Amino acid sequence: MTVQASVGTTAAQAPRRRRPDGGRRRLFSGRKGGQAAAGWLFLSPTLIVLTVFMVVPIAMAVWVSVSDFSGRGSPWDANFVGFDNYAQLLSGEGLPSRQLGQALRNNLYYVLLVVPIQTAVSLGLAVLVNRRIMRGRGFFRTAFYFPSVTSSVAITVVFLFLFSATGAVNRAFSMIGVNAPNWLADPRGLGHIMLGWFGVDQAPEALRASPLLGVSWWDWLAGPSVAMTVLMMMAIFTTSGTFMLLFIAALQGISGEVSEAALVDGCTGWQRLRHVTIPMLRPTIFTVMTLGLIGTWQVFDQIYTGTQGAPGNTTMTPAFLSYQTSFVDSRWGNGAAIAFILFVIIVTMTIIQRNVLKEREVSKRKRFAVLRAKDARAAAKEVAS
């Protein structure tokens, strides 16, 4: 009553509805409330498992990275040391910082080469497998997807054998007379090898400074080592299948009418791919590249099973360094700090990539440029006729 009096007698006022339970609000009351309760009940096992096995360990790891936990007893009993662990790793002086620099360099080249190649390869495979006139599509789809299903440990061991000094790959190369390197024992970086072709064999004076994480500019330019190249080939081989499936699903979402319209407009197959198909696949490309970025920055299995950082620390990655620092060197604070530095890098790169791939409105200038061009052609035709 007082509410109506204070608001005034405005004409259009919605009539107040009486709640069926007499005005008392209970959390899961009513028909919709029952569904909400059932929903929470079904979600609760996953929530509990995620909380216990993911949220709590991550919180503990954050604590360990800012504490002096030594490995004995519970981490909650350790003392707070602020950002000492991070400072030691990012200082650029001392072995821990140098190791992190080398690991980041190795992983950076791994990411820069694997993600574009694996996206392109999986897109190419998807386009090939999706053609309507292709025979045996099911077989090829299965064959390309098969490496993704196989255990990464098994594939790593197979690749170790294939690329050993007297393995199948080197024998195949020797049959055609090419002297292949000793793949997994070769620490030379591809960048250095290419610079060696131009006669630059040693670090030039200007590149000997090492301001970034204790690794000299010359070493930053080393590129992936020959051993790392083997691991990159293995990564592309195993993950292309998964992403191929994503692309196939997206391609099947493009209706045939769009392709026909493009054909009618006079596109060649290549133009159709570039100007019609790929722009329509933008969300899937974003997904594939994000998954690729996250997966490649976290590479661990292949290093642990295969090379363990050898030769010459050129297959060391931050994830493996974090494990080694914690479990072998018992420097738990540094190990956890490396993991969170890696996390920041992954999140930053994902955000950058998202902004780069965002759909932008075509600018007014471009829009009107197209229309002006059309008008010009129409006017020219009139004059000619």
Add this chain to the structure above:
Amino acid sequence: MSKRMIRLLALGAASALALSLAACGNGDEQVTDPTPPPVAGGENGNGNGEDPVPPPVDGAELDILIGTSGDAETASVQAAIDAWSAATGHTANLRIATDLGQELAQGFAAAAPPDVFYVSTEAFPGWAENGSLLAFGDQLDATFYPALMASFTWDDTFFCAPKDFSTLALVINTQMWSDAGLEEGAWPTTWDELRAAAQTLTTDDVVGLSFGPEWQRVGTFMAQAGGGLLDSAGNADVDTAANLTALEFVQGLLADGIAAFPSAIGTGWGGEAFGSGAAAMTIEGNWIAGALRNDFPDTPWVAVELPAGPGGARGTLQFTNCWGIAADSDNQEAAISFVNWMVQDEQQMQAARDFGVMPSVTTVADEWAAEFPQFAAFIRGGAYAQGVPPFQGISAVIGEFNAGIDGLVNADLQALLAQTQGDLAAIQP
């Protein structure tokens, strides 16, 4: 049966299969059958082994975790446990670790570690420093080699009992030696003789000497030159003239093509290079005997002490592990009794016979050398061998050093030694 029933049954069968597969996965393997030889590779449904011998009323039950080198070692340790149990009335449960470092780290963090376990020289400093290990070195009644004791001494306290050790020696292919016209028994005893022998033995297909590109092999030359990673006081001292001499010698051998790293001649390690006939000599440890017997049984070999350096001193490296006891263990007395049992003379000789290791106690050195004459060179090396410096984080520093040794042929030796000195000094306690 209706379609729905069939589907329900199939779902139930699939879940049961999945659960049982998960349960049969890689848990800790437990040795449940005490009758020798026990097989360590059995699958247990839920990882809970049963103790077949009912524990005595007043005996302690120890939890022992080891990282075994194979069935022979597992069987040997289990037999020793049984003998100790019969003698003392305690019992012990032996577990084989799949990843010893990780499982011990879990145990320490949970304050529920195994009672007795293997400790490697890399992991020892970290665990000694954080208080996970019990220092019971003064309660051991055995005489160990001083170098082994130094490997497990932290803060001037001798912590745990070295269980065995291996040294490096020069392994020579006797067939190639005599084929090259060299006199049998005139093994190289100085660097000049080593260089001359390697030169003579190098042919188009065979390289005279091969060893791994790591401190764990090249360090023998540093020791022979009178250098090493530490000085006599145990402080980091890598950047010395002696070490430079040693590295220059190795660089010379590699540059002249009379020595090569195993990967350069298409093999994985020195033993494979030697056994496959790609190298006439190699620098390897005791384990080469077993490897050659398994993989290259036809290669005739002899192991001799590594040559002396320019100063006339011999030098080699030793690698060892120790029996560690957890500080959080509830059965420390029984654990110490067990470790003392394992390091007594008869048990050390028995282990040597069972799985070919070298005893860590000096009291059986002569007996062992008499029983295994082909390994005499290895045990003689125990008197002057250098070990891994017991600093926390040593494996990373040695890893960096090894990365430099990988490219030794073209490396700036002075810079490499200086860098390693900086790294080692930074982790020195």
